[in-house]
Amino acid sequence: MKTLIRSTLTLTAAVLISVAGAHATVRTEAGLTESAASKSETYRLNVPTEKEISTTQIRLVVPAGVAISRFQVTPGFTRTVTRNADGLVTEVVWKGRVAPMEYARFFFQAKNPAAAGELVWKIYQTYSDGSVVAWDDADPARGPASKTTVK
């Protein structure tokens, strides 16, 4: 019985740790945080619901110099884009539902900037109660922004 309790506690701790690490992120399709200058890359936005209510909206702020060309179809979600004067997509908003214990993935193709540097992706995750979780480095410990190193 003692052993059972201990292993249950260990499992609970492990689950808590994995949930804490499951932030909303942008990675390459291969799961990497680096890519090459001027490369046409496929990026993957991963959004886990981390509350007991659903995620209803995800807003992505696209780093300057990144040229999004195409989105993979994501059934169940609508997408709205904002473009700048040059026609580049600067923001993307997806609306839909990511229920508790679920995650959603959004894939898009983009051309990286010609210059090396760091891309900072800001993600704003809205829940059904209207609360917004900011993954934008405003509070790096709790809401880190995703970064891609362009080499």
Ligand SMILES: [Cu+2]
């Ligand atoms: Cu998390």
